[in-house]
Amino acid sequence: MRLPELFENKMREILSDEFDDYLKSYNYKRMYGLRVNTNKISTQEFEKICPFKIDKIPWIPNGYYYDGSKEHPAKHPYYYAGLYYLQEPSAMTPASRLEINPGDVVLDMCAAPGGKATELGSKLKGEGLLVANDISNSRAKALLKNIELFGISNVFVVNETPDKLLNYYEEYFDKILIDAPCSGEGMFRKDPAIISSWEKNGPEFYAKIQRDIIVQAAKMLKPGGLMLYSTCTFSPVENEGTIQFLLDAYKDFELREIEGFEGFSKGRPELVNGSEELTKTVRIWPHKMEAEGHFLALLHKKGEKTSDITTDESYQITKTESDILEAFLKNVHMDMERKYIDIKGERVFYVSKYMKNLKGVRFLRSGLLLGEIKKNRFEPSQALALALREEEFDFTINFSVEDNRVIKYLKGETLDVSDIVEKGESGWQLICVDHFPLGWGKLNNGILKNKYSSSWRWQ
Template sequence: MTKPINFPAKFIERIEEDLPSDLSLAGFKAVCQQPMRRSIRVNTLKISLEAFLSLAKTNQWQLEPIPWCETGFWITREDESLSLGNTAEHQAGLFYIQEASSMLPVSALFHCFQAEEDCLLLDAASAPGSKTTQMAAMLQGKGAIVANEFSASRVKVLSANLLRCGVTNAAVTHFSAEIFGTWMSEQFDAILLDAPCSGEGTLRKDPQALDNWSEQHVYEISQLQSTLLESALQALKPNGVLIYSTCTLNQQENQQVISRIATQYPDSFSTINLEQLFEHSHKAITKEGYLHVWPQYYDSEGFFVAALRKNAATIDTPAINKRIKPFAYQTATKKQQASIAQHFKSQFGMTLPSDYSIFTKANDYWLLPNSFLRVKDEMRFERVGLKLAEEFKHGFRTSHDAITALGHLVAKNCIELEPEQAHHFYQGKDIVYPNNNKGEVALSYQGYVIGLGKWVRNKIKNSYPRELVKDKGLG
């Protein structure tokens, strides 16, 4: 049973002040007590929308389109004995479980921004990775994304989701987002700042979101948001697009944050009106052209989204003295590049993407997006690109991340698993498979590469990473 929401008196006062005239306080309270509709976003880095719809039909999943995201759907399943997160489709990265409203910021970004082949984007507060993976799916391998997360405990979750979804063009950083304005001034073509907030719009998912709510906390976090927005504008190139979003409802953390920066830096940016983003968006459009989504409007979480374009005038950025360790990856020699390319060609019939470069780190070979290379020495990066393989004395051991991210390029040495075999694979078990073969083999299920094995007499030795193994497999 859902825990009743404790609405603080001051919170209710502020909601009454901010509620649009077409909505009632009673309606707001009522919708906050209702459970969220489950929603997913198809990961088109791994599966086409058409193929996923066919797969969903086979699984008897009922999908209702989310109007602001072409690849987003509310989902209903008659059989929910297996959680969505444990389905084969989710483990293979074919979809991301994501609240419908949280798809709005990235949809707004690409509504206003035309991505070029060499573009560089920043997701300033990216964990757990829902919006970063959505950005990557929109880019389809073009450009590069710096995915930043301040919380150390969430960086690992972010990296895991990027890898599960087959994102190859991301560089992960672990800083407070306020440093980007000085450390990477005017480096980014587009920025998403989904700012930390008081979470007032998440009550349907988290009834305890207001347990620690106070006016003082709202004030303090709005000050942080202003600092982050200022830094993001400094890091943005002139004429670049910045999306400022929160999952909260009060104007102090939304409209007033933008107004404060506009006052501090007159004429530094202009607003891009989002009224044409999707059908019926006019319900949530503010007088400024922002989206202020109340949960009653679309039966969703509450959300705020603003699109800003930086004007040509540069925002003053204080000079700093950087002290950075040398970039941890080294450019591969021509011999090394030829060697790793030959490995993938001979083993799997694959040609590595041409708009990426090969780097090494100790005995590991990595694929780094060319669009990232111009900023590789600007700060410390936790992880960049895609690990391809580890080199040993007598050859290479292909990485799980590479074979799953580039699985669509596999042209040979791949076998399709039966349901029971896939179940054992996800349990980390070897697969009985009489053979006299040698070397590595790509493993697919339902037509999509899910990992690697190694031919051993009468079986396939499982190469699924231990940290991903699930005792229940597909159960």
């Protein structure tokens, strides 16, 4: 691989005697990872049913390596059931090192395509609120799909600039994660195409963006809250330099130690003429760990933690009741307070009690989309199916993963299920694989009309 001379010289200066070992890492095989959705299945249960060879990632509690040259986990029904997310191992680290408790109100500032947001949402266990934001509309659409695939219901998916969010969310969040846009030096091995982008827009270009973002986020964090900043670059100006910038500008912030691992390297304050506190930051090197490159800093905002947020009554629930909707919901047994059902035209949402009045904010989803009311019927959404557990809906059809009808279902085909349903049974069915929901179907005389979302289908 041809590395830019300027980059090589900088890395030689940073790494000194380790530089040759770092260069050798470009000859190592790329590491592939998956992260288990512990809101749907425990790691112990996943290990029992996992259909391909996996090895534990030692510093990620729910992370595993797999052989990307042999295994294709994105082409398995368990992926479509939201049991895991495919993610590079070092990229799993930021969300694993930000402590999230059920009931927290959490912001993922630069969330697309969802690798970190899905882990944050999974940790919330359906309580509190996850605000997942990305400035790019196209990337935010991919983010929304991954969040819905993971079954995360207490979510607000936003497509805004940080300064716009600050107008609504000053000192609002218990936890914030910033996986900042960066020059991507840590991903050169994984994706050599990033090198040309680095040559066009180097570290100084991104450092300015990062400092704008981290300052806006700092103002949105509650006193007593935690903020984790991460990049996938080695550049000191983007890493230690950005953190020192925040510490100098906002004296109410301090660094916290990050839960360690033997392969982690301490931050280097001398590279930016920074304070000794910067040794509490962490850098992941590919010649020291089986992963690509990453940087992390955990920040605490001093001060008394403010009281828990209560419902903002200025959020306007349009309508909460519909006879057609109620006829369907009588078969749903997930924990749901009816006063937070929001009917807007044909579409029905279940919103978090922490939602604010956000008139003027661009967003893709405010809460869990339950479905749509169409003429005389209610059609449940794909998102609702993935948010449910099998036992939370009265009528289910469960296929074994070996049943070839699972793939046919995921491809959108009509199915004959007369061998596994009672004669005369009809209506909406929650379709599962090994008891994990996949989507909906409508049953009539032993034939299942496929209602799996066309945009999610197996290709």
